[in-house]
Amino acid sequence: MLRIAVQSKGRLFEDTMALLAEADIKLPTSKRTLLTQSSNFPVEVLFLRDDDIPQCVASGVADLGIVGENEFAERNEDAEVVYRLGFSKCRLSLAIHKEIDYPGLEWFNGRKIATSYPGILKRFLKEKGIQADIHVITGSVEIAPGIGLADAIFDIVSSGSTLISNNLKEVEVIMKSEALLIGNKNMTAEKKEVLQELLFRLNAVKAAEDKKYVLMNVPTDKIKDIIEVLPGIKSPTIMPLATEGWSSIHTVLDQKCFWEIIGKLKAIGAQGILVLPIEKMIL
Ligand SMILES: Nc1ncnc2c1ncn2[C@@H]1O[C@H](COP(=O)(O)OP(=O)(O)OP(=O)(O)O)[C@@H](O)[C@H]1O
Ligand SMILES: O=P(O)(O)OC[C@H]1O[C@H](OP(=O)(O)OP(=O)(O)O)[C@H](O)[C@@H]1O
Numbered sequence: 001m002l003r004i005a006v007q008s009k010g011r012l013f014e015d016t017m018a019l020l021a022e023a024d025i026k027l028p029t030s031k032r033t034l035l036t037q038s039s040n041f042p043v044e045v046l047f048l049r050d051d052d053i054p055q056c057v058a059s060g061v062a063d064l065g066i067v068g069e070n071e072f073a074e075r076n077e078d079a080e081v082v083y084r085l086g087f088s089k090c091r092l093s094l095a096i097h098k099e100i101d102y103p104g105l106e107w108f109n110g111r112k113i114a115t116s117y118p119g120i121l122k123r124f125l126k127e128k129g130i131q132a133d134i135h136v137i138t139g140s141v142e143i144a145p146g147i148g149l150a151d152a153i154f155d156i157v158s159s160g161s162t163l164i165s166n167n168l169k170e171v172e173v174i175m176k177s178e179a180l181l182i183g184n185k186n187m188t189a190e191k192k193e194v195l196q197e198l199l200f201r202l203n204a205v206k207a208a209e210d211k212k213y214v215l216m217n218v219p220t221d222k223i224k225d226i227i228e229v230l231p232g233i234k235s236p237t238i239m240p241l242a243t244e245g246w247s248s249i250h251t252v253l254d255q256k257c258f259w260e261i262i263g264k265l266k267a268i269g270a271q272g273i274l275v276l277p278i279e280k281m282i283l
């Protein structure tokens with residue numbers, strides 16, 4: 001039985017639970033238990049505040065944890081990154097009042113910086129030789145300069161809208177972050193085996209992300225032209241239609257280049273194009 005520590009509520013909770021569900025790991029839906037077992041896979045889920053997840057995994061109380069890279073870096077605990085999950089993307093940045101002319105990092109010498117990430121900030125400032133005063137605050141960091149609590153902030157930025165609404169501007173990006181699956185370094189061979197199965201499922205889910213299954217009817221004499229514009233996983237499947245001179249082509253397309261390719265297919269003569277979601281993909 002593998003124990004996975006997951007954020008009990010907050011930014012990571014929904015995407016984490018959705019990912020486990022896509023990997024067909026069934027968990028009871030009633031939320032208020034702190035430890036819950038899957039009914040169809042040998043894992044149990046432990047719900048914690050994200051701050052406590054790295055330590056819990058490093059100490060072996062949990063075998064795995066799903067946590068933001070920022071929080072993992074801040075805690076500096078001895079666990080390993082097992083898989084980069086790709087959601088909850090954000091960055092940790094230094095920001096100052098929007099009207100200040102920013103000359104470069106030396107501006108921070110002698111300034112007071114408010115943050116919930118003192119560990120990462122301290123390491124960064126030391127590496128750059130900047131002497132600043134770190135003021136630890138656990139939330140609403142962006143308000144600090146406006147109320148005279150600090151000259152600058154070091155916090156999470158995603159869209160940047162919190163900075164804008166507090167009259168701040170981002171001047172240095174210190175680290176990029178995404179959700180990570182972290183693991184204890186001393187897992188037993190049995191647990192590692194379950195982890196391999198979990199990773200196999202996560203890979204299948206991730207590989208299918210942003211991919212579409214596309215079916216279309218094409219004039220048989222245009223098949224060669226159509227294949228030239230299709231970047232499918234291998235070669236596309238081609239089947240004759242009942243109507244003489246027509247064929248059906250099936251392939252997988254990346255969402256990113258989807259519209260561009262569909263346009264080209266139509267121009268060549270493809271018709272009746274169907275686009276279906278893909279749940280899992282085993283490569
Ligand atoms: N605006 C955002 N966009 C994308 N990801 C974010 C954003 N804000 C936070 N995150 C990521 O989600 C993680 C959890 O954020 P959340 O705000 O839920 O943390 P928290 O308030 O510390 O939660 P907890 O109550 O568990 O301690 C962060 O550590 C970060 O990795
Ligand atoms: O660049 P943005 O898209 O505006 O996102 C950044 C904000 O998101 C997070 O706060 P959250 O909304 O989770 O609220 P919190 O203060 O309760 O953590 C983070 O602490 C920033 O304040």
Ligand SMILES: [Mg+2]
Nearest residue numbers: 049050051052
């Ligand atoms: Mg937290």
